[in-house]
Amino acid sequence: MTAVNGTPAAGSGQSPKATDKESPKATDMGPPKATDTESPGATRKETRTAAAKGTPLIRLENVTKKFGDFVAVDNISLEIGTGELFALLGAxxxxxxxxxxxxxxxxxxxxxxxxxxxxxMSRVPPYHRPVNMMFQSYALFPHMSVAGNVAYGLRQEGMGRAEIAERVEQMLDLVELSDFARRRPAQLSGGQRQRVALARCLAKRPKVLLLDEPLAALDKKLRERTQLELANIQESLGITFIVVTHDQEEAMTMADRVAVMNGGRILQVDNPHTLYEYPMSRYVAGFFGTVNLFEGVLIEDEPDHITIRSDEYGADITVGHGISGAEGNTMWVAVRPEKVVLSKEPPPAGQANAQRGVIEEIVYLGGISTYLVRLAGSGRLVRVTTPNLTRAVQGNLTWEDEVHLWFDPASAVVLSQ
Ligand SMILES: Nc1ncnc2c1ncn2[C@@H]1O[C@H](COP(=O)(O)OP(=O)(O)OP(=O)(O)O)[C@@H](O)[C@H]1O
Structure with missing residues (x-):
């Protein structure tokens, strides 16, 4: 058998988090509850988030911002805990x-x-707030040394010389730039400049650090490394970080929780695993990862499964979790590309959600390959990703091959919006 993607989680592109093993079963009615994140299998991030939940440091209550008639932020309520690394993600x-x-x-x-x-905070000006903001441009003083830049805010505060020297040393040690203290910003790489800016922001020991696209200026490799460094620094200090990003992978790599925004509203706030596996809307499913969406009509609603009649898939789709909805309602089945099995051989007898199609495109990305398969019945394209487990091309699938594809009822999510 030349099936690829035999296991639903294979090649998901996700980090192998401990909680993957603990993922809710097919019959679960929704995302994991807060208590699930306190289980022994919970990730470091999830445990911290659970611990932080009792002590919100920041509370937004129905916050709206209009510019003239334009509503830029629309009635947002949100709590962020002490020591959380929280991401605001959106286009x-x-x-x-x-x-x-x-x-x-x-x-x-x-x-x-x-x-x-x-x-x-209504009457508290920026300079009296227990927050500091790191800008995309870093805004370092070019004529000052690295140490001078880090010390600047402390001098403004009137801190004593000895204390400033000690704090600057601590901060440069934290960002691993102790050997660069006397250099000017122009003599540093982009990543090093970013770390100076971070040290400068952290030197004043704010309770909250706000970071607006902090890694936008870095190339892909450096950005990936710096994401982990930032998360480690944040964890070692226990300061609340709020990071703005439009990059889903960045939010996933760094954040304990992510708020997905669209049109001035927050659509969903959850940890990365829940956002990926239990999106609550088509927008979140599509923005937080890649997804196949099949529109259909709910024709059967049982406690342990539902059936969606989908012309787009060209078959009835069984999904192994319940949803409260009236039969006849339009719904969307969301299936992640790595959860679709692709094979030249037919599926096992009785396999749910089986279809046939033709491979139209193959994108080889080294670790994984992406296949675009044109469904025989509806003509819709389905995206399938597979891990390249060996150096040989997986299963010898190639362009124009007629293939079978299917997905487990437990691997799909049904969305009503
Ligand atoms: N001072 C302003 N006056 C008028 N409109 C504004 C002002 N600042 C922001 N906006 C508008 O408010 C909306 C939200 O802007 P904002 O900068 O918060 O978006 P963003 O999500 O951070 O986008 P980006 O990722 O491009 O920075 C945009 O449509 C923007 O044009």
Whole structure:
């Protein structure tokens, strides 16, 4: 048998998190509950998030920001815990920077309230807030040394010389730039400049650090490394980080929880695993990872499974979890590309959600390959990713091959919006 993707999680592109083993079963009615994240199998991030839940450091209450008639941030309520690394994720113009700027005090909410550490920020100017903001451009002083840049804010505060020297040393040690203290910003690489900016922001020991696209200026490799460094620094300090990004992988790599935004609203806030496996809307499913969506009509609604009649898939689709919806309602079945099995051989007898198609495109990406398969019945394209487990081409599948594909009822999610 030349089936690839035999195991649903294979080649998902996700980090092998401990919780993958603990994932809810097919019959579960929804995403894992908060208590699930406190189980022995929970990841470090999830455990921290659960611990932080009791002590919200930041509370946004129905915050709205209008520019003239335009609503940039639309009635957002949100709590962020002490020591959390929280990401605001969304496409350009969705309002994430405006939200960050309101937390920093550079913008004033049109309505609603922001409370940080128990204090209403309405009348607190930026420089008196327990927050610091790191900008995309880093804004380092070119004529000052690395040490001078880190010390700048502390001098402004009137801190004593000896204490400043000690703090600067600590901070440069933290970002691994102790050997570069006397250099000027122009004599540093992009990644090093980013770390100087971080050290400068952290030197004043803010309770909250706001980071607006902090890694945008770095190339892909350096960005990936710096994502992990930032997350480690954040964890070692226990400071709350709020990171704005439009990059789903960046949010996934770094954050304990992610808020997915669109049109000034937050559509869903969850840990990365829950967002990926239990998206609550088509937008989140598509923005947080890649997804196949098949529109259909609910024709059977049983406690342990539902059936969707889908012309787009060209067959009835069985999904192994319940949803409360009236029969006859339009629904969408979401299936991640790595959860679709592709084979030249027919599936086992009785296999649910089986279809036939023709391979139209193959994209080889080294670790994984992506196949675009044109369904025989509906003509719809289905995206399938497979891990390249050996150096040989997996299963010898090639262009124009007629193939079978199927997915487990437990691997799909049904969405009503
Ligand atoms: N000062 C302003 N006056 C008028 N409109 C503004 C102002 N600032 C932001 N906007 C608008 O508000 C919306 C949200 O902007 P914001 O900068 O928060 O988006 P964003 O999600 O951070 O986008 P990007 O990723 O491109 O930075 C945009 O449509 C933007 O044009």
């Amino acid at each position: 350009s113009g969705c309002g994430k920077s405006t939200l960050l700027r309101m937390l920093a005090g550079f913008e004033t909410p049109t309505s609603g309230r922001i409370v940080i550490d128990g204090v209403d």
